Amino acid sequence: MDKFTKLTGVAAPLADINVDTDKIIPADYLKTIKRTGLGVALFSEMRYLEDGSENPNFVLNQPAYRSAEILVAGENFGCGSSREHAPWAILDYGIRCIISTSFADIFFNNCFKNGILPIVLPQAEVDKLMDDAGRGANAVMTIDLEAQEIHGPDGGVIAFDVDEFRKHCLMNGLDDISLTLQQDDKITAYEDKQAEKQPWL
């Protein structure tokens, strides 16, 4: 996956709470056997009208936000199904950072596997950023992963926490699997022990 160090881009506001992964990417699009190409279907129910044309009221269809790279979202973002197609669609669209007060567990994990940084902040900070994101073309923010800081359009700086190991993998574009395979001897040791204690497994 691509490294994530510093991201400067327009932030789009999506204040709805409990945006579930069916809303992020409906089941129809899960028939793909690829990871790419889902950006066009991101938020499709909210983004397109009955006839397939764009819904002008949806934030990502507005000129200022079409190239948004950051999303400021309502609580419990990404709840529901474990479909990793949700972060794939978000990434394919071009968004690499999501900010909210809370994320559903599985979605949160899936983001990191794809080089997307989900940031959890308290309500007051998210409210401020949601407000900032409402400034249209001026809603430009910089997400500095190394310093763990968000720089807002008016020069304000908000600090955020992120898990050390995940930060390390994101900043270096590291593949989880090859890292784990370095511990192959430990995995084998576990399997040998288990074969003795629980032979029926």
Place this chain on the structure above:
Amino acid sequence: MSGSRTLYDKVFDAHLVNVQDDGTCVLYIDRHLIHEVTSPQAFEGLRMAGRKVRRPEATLAVPDHNVPTSNRDKEIENEESRVQIETLAQNCADFGVPYISMNDIRQGIVHVVGPEQGLTQPGMTIVCGDSHTATHGAFGSLAFGIGTSEVEHVLSTQTLLQKRSLNLRVNVEGDLPLGVTAKDVVMAIIGELGTAGGTGYVIEFAGSTIRDLTMEGRMTVCNMAIEAGARAGLIAPDQKTFDYVKGRPLSPSADQWDQAVEYWSGLFSDDDATFDKEITLQAADIAPQVTWGTSPEDVLPISGAVPSAGDYDDEARQNATARSLEYMGLTGGTPLQEVQIDRVFVGSCTNGRIEDIRAVAAIAKGRQVASNVNAMVVPGSGLVKEMAEAEGLDKILVEAGFDWRDPGCSMCLAMNEDKLTVGERCASTSNRNFEGRQGKGGRTHLVSPGMAAAAAIAGHLADVRDYQD
């Protein structure tokens, strides 16, 4: 192994391969279930990196989301669905992973098949690229959903990188009133916790009501732990669990049985284990439930009425409620029993097992599906279907006007031919009522099997207690 621990702690600790400096745990995964939707990209990743599946024998694959529930002898019409299933079959052949094909009688919904085949056993770690993997926690195993990248990680390494979750105990005490089932219990729990109340936690379900549930009832409860935001749900195993597991194709063999039971008997939370959060519900307070909105937490007893946006103080909630009501085509104040329905769906990994079908047949017997309703029953596996037919349940259902189908995820999620059309309203025994879940513009009301049967007969949401013979 000192200090008092919860069941979750015990199972988690027993599977630790390594703890990294920053606290990230490498957790061994005993069993990996696979289906066609969340695996293609994982196998592709293995190929690209030149890796093998570490333990094919600890893996089992079955197609369920895309399979049609009728005309199974014909080729699947939808090309993408057909390709996805063919891809799974090919991947399993290439990598040596055991595969149950669509026309094998053992085929069905992955979370029905696992327990049925004896793959699911107490004390295991079990994962699958599907959030309802939580179902298997009913056996006292740590079971949870993962994304495709993690599927690839498990295939390659038989491990996952995990952080410990917090412990939440949900106690339910007392005898269930007539007409109230495991489904109603878990719906009431979700109503209490909210869809994010369990986020960051693993839930242990305990209390006399839980103990009194059958294994299928326990599976229904654990299945929906994810809807409260919890990673997983667990119920400590007991004699009921051991009796269910015994003698199944993948269960411990006869000569290993006693040793396995001895190990499993140690799987319970210590008396003095502490939980980070704990709630208790009284079974006597639980009535047959129904969801009115577009979140599993939008739950009310059937005797209730549709809420209004103004019932809430919080602006975000008011907006969410107004949006839900508009999507669902409902007006605040309408008694739930006046809500007409168009479709009824009985099935899914939540309620697609033999006891669920018996419950529907018991109410359907001698009655007729209302003329304004199209009702279908989808057994969770070929073996469930076979058993139901041996009991004559299919005849009862067909005579009453239900459509009797082949096994699969069906109308739980609109990935196969079984979908709602725009505006169609469905009483469903599945697990999610999100916008568009069962079909674009489709309106879902989650209920228990008995409640679904009552709604089918009445033609509107109805109280199953009025149909008890």
